[in-house]
Amino acid sequence: MQINKRFALALSAAALALSIGAADAQEKMKLKIGTEGAYPPFNNLTSDGKLEGFDIDIARALCEEMNADCEFVTQDWDGIIPALQAGKFDAIIASMSITPERAEKVDFSNKYYNTPPAIAAPKDTDITGVTTEALAGKTIGVQGSTTHFNFSEATYTDSEIRAYPTAQEYQLDLANGRLDAVNDDIVVVSEWLATPEGECCKIVGTITPVEEIHGQGAGIAVRKGETELAEKFNAAIDAIRANGKYKAINEKYFDFDVYGG
Amino acid sequence: MSEVATVTTVEKPPAPPRPWTGERIAGAVLLGLWVLCGVGLAAYLLAAWNPELFEKYLPYYLSGLVVTLTLVGISIVLGALLSVPVAWMRLSKNRLVAGFAYGYVYFFRGTPLLAQTFLIYYGLGSFRPELQALGLWTFFREAWYCAILAFTLNTAAYQAEILRGAIASVPRGQWEAGSALGLSKLQTLWKIVLPQALIVALRPYGNEIILMIKGSAIVAIITVYDLMGETRRAYSRTFDFQTYIWAAMIYLTIVELLRNVVDWIERRITVHLKR
């Protein structure tokens, strides 16, 4: 069954390539995709070491669309842009927000989703809002090197900001009580709150994205100057948006539209 | 012979040309490679030089440096205090006591500091209710205290071994001479054995401080903004590789400074041993 499925997939991919009639119809493009593997529900590792999540499914769909042989490489978030620049992989599909700072170092495709950030805190918290005043004097956990970290540092000037290597570590520390609040993408926070470990906490409120900091949503990063590859990703994103694959993946993970307006 | 006699001033014969031996060629090539690296690095830093960046992040780097030095300073001092009883236990004749100290030293010297830090920070962090019941949670809540605890326990194990080795290096005869003079054991230790032991221990102690400074770079992983943490923060904002080069130069400077200080002290206190 599995083999048949794969065979059919290969056939349809081949047919697709033929119908496009591209020059590389015979030769499949080889792509290495970098991802973090610690950011559920977008990308995370299961206990048997496999990658799963929204980013991963989207990446697979895009690769299929582009008729590319894709291989996933996991890389810690802190080093994900240098690793791309160093050529360890060709594209980053890891919920990376398109920001001006990053755009100086890498090129981005168009967004493939856009969700607002949120603040979560323990259920018995006295935090009532997401403003600078409401969080004054509190300890806020964020993942380092993210837009959420930059936002927290810029906005919550009266709070102590702690940077963690991955989301799972600040979750551990919020549940432990080391943190008063955390700031991350609403989808990541709600996913965690829905698990038994997230029972401790609730969402205090969502933050209106600031374009200079939060960017225009999550895009696919490629090395600077590789606009051709970025364009291919754009075409593939449009294609899966049009042919319903995006919708199917969206529905598999979320009960709302993550693509955003 | 007669010719020589006629010359009024005798000139020193020119030095024989140094042959280009294999060693010399290798030396020139390798040194050239270093010079090339240095020039390349300088050119890179010059090309990437950005006064705005420098001005913006200099204070961060300085505060990171202070955090690193404070963390290492506190841990080394607390570790030194803790190492005394541990070394004493190690030398104890009671096998249970000695065995316990041995286990402690073996554990902290045999496992990576990073793993110990994780164990204390995340591992103990998951026992919040128990720690709260004991009133210890305010301590374990802060990454800073966890880092100090982990580093202190780690360096105490190393320092205990340095201390033990140094005391053991003083010949038995010194102890016997002390008691023959009617000094108590503690007096002998304090006035005769320790001064000699410290000469032996100086270099290992210096190395231990250097190792701690380098090892402390890992606290960035548990959210303490030390020099490495600030570097990572600067890097995550700018994605500019020179942030790491700056950090490398700062670390290198501290370590070299320390090494030279230790060398200087050693020269001073071993003057009487020079032959």
Place this chain on the structure above:
Amino acid sequence: MQSVWTLLSWGPEGWLDEIASGVRVTILLALATLPLGLLAGFFVAIAKRSEEPMLRLAGSIYTTIFRGLPELLTLFVVFYGAQIGVQQVVRFFSPDAYVEINSFVAGMIALGVVFSSYASEVFLSAFKAIPQGQYEGGYSVGLSKGQTMRLVVLPQLIRVALPGLSNLWLILLKDTALVSAIGLSDILRQAGIAARVTKEAFLFFAVACLIYLVLAIISSFGIGAIERRFGHKEAAR
């Protein structure tokens, strides 16, 4: 809540197989680094006791840099910096070529240079322990410089350097933990993933520590056997 034994079992439910693969990576990395570090360290030591000042200086710069930098920083610099540098050099010659320094090789190089700069010190002091007469004796029986080094000096050198080198091996084993920061799935990284996913941080980090201890104990036995084999005469003196 799952029981400890389920979490530590082999298979999709448990994490033992992942941790075992981490142990494999750690051991492979340490074993691969050792010969590299020993060889480089030996040559650096020879350079540092050369009569040629340029060679001595080159050797000293090497040890100063790599003993002075935090290992974590060296690792980052090799992993990112060297990759970008090599890539640019290669592109200069042929634009399409691609050379990859994977994280294993980067870890090996970074740990290797650190190991070698410490090892060179050990070799250097071991060289001092070998009397000049040994070289003279070698030359007087008609051996060349290389032969004297190989046949006369090296066997004694290894014996003298063994305790120092075994110490460095234990340090190397622990330093491998740092490669978890550049994404290599060693013991600590696998334990960290398990800890984050299962929220059993204490259990998995304690297991990781115990594994490092076991590796250290096994190493001590191995080192003891080697010392008995090579260092017997020295011990009897």
